[in-house]
Amino acid sequence: MSDSLSQLIVLDLSRILAGPWATQVLGDLGAQIIKIERPGSGDDTRGWGPPFLRDAAANENADAAYYLCTNRNKKSVTVDFTTAEGRSIVQRLASRADVLIENFKVGGLAAYGLDYASLQKINPRLIYCSITGFGQTGPYAARPGYDFLVQAMGGLMSVTGRKAGEAGAGPQKAGVALTDILTGLYATIGILAALRHRDRTGEGQTIDVALLDVQVACLANQAMNYLVSGQAPERLGNAHPNIVPYQDFPTSDGYMIIAVGNDSQFARLCVELELPELAQDPRFARNQDRVAHRPILIEALCVATAKRPTAEWIERLETAGVPCGPINGIDAVFDDPQVRAREMKISMPHPAAGSVPLVASPLRLSRTPARYRLAPPTLGAQTREVLTDLLDMPSVEIDALAARGVI
Numbered sequence: 489m490s491d492s493l494s495q496l497i498v499l500d501l502s503r504i505l506a507g508p509w510a511t512q513v514l515g516d517l518g519a520q521i522i523k524i525e526r527p528g529s530g531d532d533t534r535g536w537g538p539p540f541l542r543d544a545a546a547n548e549n550a551d552a553a554y555y556l557c558t559n560r561n562k563k564s565v566t567v568d569f570t571t572a573e574g575r576s577i578v579q580r581l582a583s584r585a586d587v588l589i590e591n592f593k594v595g596g597l598a599a600y601g602l603d604y605a606s607l608q609k610i611n612p613r614l615i616y617c618s619i620t621g622f623g624q625t626g627p628y629a630a631r632p633g634y635d636f637l638v639q640a641m642g643g644l645m646s647v648t649g650r651k652a653g654e655a656g657a658g659p660q661k662a663g664v665a666l667t668d669i670l671t672g673l674y675a676t677i678g679i680l681a682a683l684r685h686r687d688r689t690g691e692g693q694t695i696d697v698a699l700l701d702v703q704v705a706c707l708a709n710q711a712m713n714y715l716v717s718g719q720a721p722e723r724l725g726n727a728h729p730n731i732v733p734y735q736d737f738p739t740s741d742g743y744m745i746i747a748v749g750n751d752s753q754f755a756r757l758c759v760e761l762e763l764p765e766l767a768q769d770p771r772f773a774r775n776q777d778r779v780a781h782r783p784i785l786i787e788a789l790c791v792a793t794a795k796r797p798t799a800e801w802i803e804r805l806e807t808a809g810v811p812c813g814p815i816n817g818i819d820a821v822f823d824d825p826q827v828r829a830r831e832m833k834i835s836m837p838h839p840a841a842g843s844v845p846l847v848a849s850p851l852r853l854s855r856t857p858a859r860y861r862l863a864p865p866t867l868g869a870q871t872r873e874v875l876t877d878l879l880d881m882p883s884v885e886i887d888a889l890a891a892r893g894v895i
Contacts (some may be wrong), residue, residue: 491518492856496683497878500562501590501602503636504805505665506619506699508558509672510679511589515561516849516858519878522874523559523865524578527566527893530867531555538644541721543840547755549839554866560836563862566895573894575600578877583610583710587679614692615682617675635665642667642703644814647710659723671702671756674694676724693701718854732785734780736815737793744798744824746789747811751775756808761792836863871895 498517500511508523508531515521525531537552565581568574579601582588588607590597597603604616619625621633639645639661649660678695686692702862704711710721713729721729726745728734733754736743748754749773755767766772771781778785793801798814805812816824824831831848839845849858875895876880889895 491859492853494518494520496520496586496587497522497584498587499585501588501592501597502576502619503591504533505668506671506675507560507589507591507698508533509669510617510619510675511562512538512558512560513672513676513849513851514587514679515862516860517853518859519587521562521580522565522870523562524569524581525564525867527568527868527895529566531559531581533558534867538869541838541841541844549861550866552865556844556846559864560777560860561862562865563698563873563874564865565871565873566868566869568894569600569602571894573889573892574816575602577875577879577889577895579607581874582607582614584878585611585614586616586683587615588794589617589619589675589679591633594618594624595621608692612692613686613690615679615686615695617679617695617697618699619671619675619699621699622698623701625796628700635668635699638667638699638703643710644703646709647721647723647729648731651727654725657723667699667703667706667890670698670706670731672701674705676704684799690848727782727786730779731775732782733789735786738790739793739798739801741797743815744801744804745791745813745815746793747813749811754778757805757810761789761805761809762810763788763792800879802869836858836860838863838868842865863869868895 491513495512498511498514498519500507500520500521502508502511502524503525511521511523523531533555534551536554537549539553540549541551541553541556542548543550567577569578582602590602595603598606604614604618607614607616615705616725620629621638622628622631640659644667645659645661648662650657653790675695677698678697682693683694709730713721726735731749734747734749735745737746746757748757754772754775758764760769766785770777772778793884802814814820821827827833832850834846834848835843836846844863846860851858872886875886876883886895
């Protein structure tokens with residue numbers, strides 16, 4: 489079976505989440521990912537636990553679950569590039585690579601001759617993607633950036649959380665580091681576009697991806713709500729700023745989601761809730777009117793939904809073609825029949841733990857599907873293999889480098 493990106497070699501000098509997310513996507517599609525890590529410690533997320541995978545043989549902690557979520561289909565090579573010999577190894581690997589991804593501070597790799605200006609001299613076809621908190625330019629360029637910080641600075645937290653005045657009100661971050669993940673996806677898109685340009689012209693280029701830029705771009709309709717109206721959106725809890733009803737509702741045994749997307753769905757919802765008169769009420773007949781009269785309508789709907797249990801409502805509303813669903817915990821997510829049918833949980837052999845559970849790629853390509861070739865690697869597991877296969881380095885030289893702590 490062929491892979492979409494099997495011809496590519498990607499040198500991954502990134503760590504934590506945004507960069508590794510991008511390289512995992514590329515690796516799932518067939519690219520050879522060489523993950524450069526610090527000898528002895530490696531990617532910071534290897535220690536970001538608990539929980540940890542257990543080393544079956546040693547009966548001790550192996551890598552953290554956080555690290556495992558974003559590092560499959562990679563080869564781990566430990567190199568200390570602060571040394572001259574280590575720097576030379578990374579430069580030689582870069583000369584063979586199609587893509588390099590890094591997330592060091594702006595200018596941080598220049599001292600080691602691993603910046604784009606240095607590497608493009610030995611590999612003019614190199615695609616060099618830099619991921620930073622605030623970009624390569626601007627007054628914040630030198631600042632370190634983290635997902636939580638950028639969720640706040642980029643506006644996401646201002647529209648996430650309970651409405652002002654409600655119990656527990658206040659800004660909230662998303663429960664997953666979405667800014668990092670979205671940045672990784674944008675980086676992937678930029679890399680693929682740059683590779684397509686290189687196919688036509690033979691030219692490499694740099695890609696400057698900033699967490700803050702990505703977060704601002706991903707404000708989506710909320711950004712446009714502000715730009716068009718001049719009014720900054722407020723937090724609405726689980727409610728939607730532009731659509732009503734589109735939020736959580738109480739049931740007799742918990743909560744459910746109702747996500748009405750048009751007026752006909754609203755009319756069917758009213759029939760099932762035994763409130764058909766609401767669909768004819770001029771205050772509620774059209775979505776724009778429902779938004780204007782949100783509090784009155786939501787109060788009436790909540791009284792109705794609280795009369796039956798969640799499962800009964802979902803059966804009734806799904807039959808009527810009204811979008812709805814339960815609020816699943818993550819345990820319930822992986823037990824959901826649709827998630828199981830789509831095989832979103834996979835398992836791979838792992839050298840330390842025997843096997844490791846992982847979340848599958850959501851990409852379903854008919855001719856070149858994502859494949860799972862390598863479990864998230866233990867630290868430095870493929871150092872000797874990569875130096876031998878890509879750089880034709882003799883074993884005696886590899887042994888000497890290891891003895892000196894360079895690899």
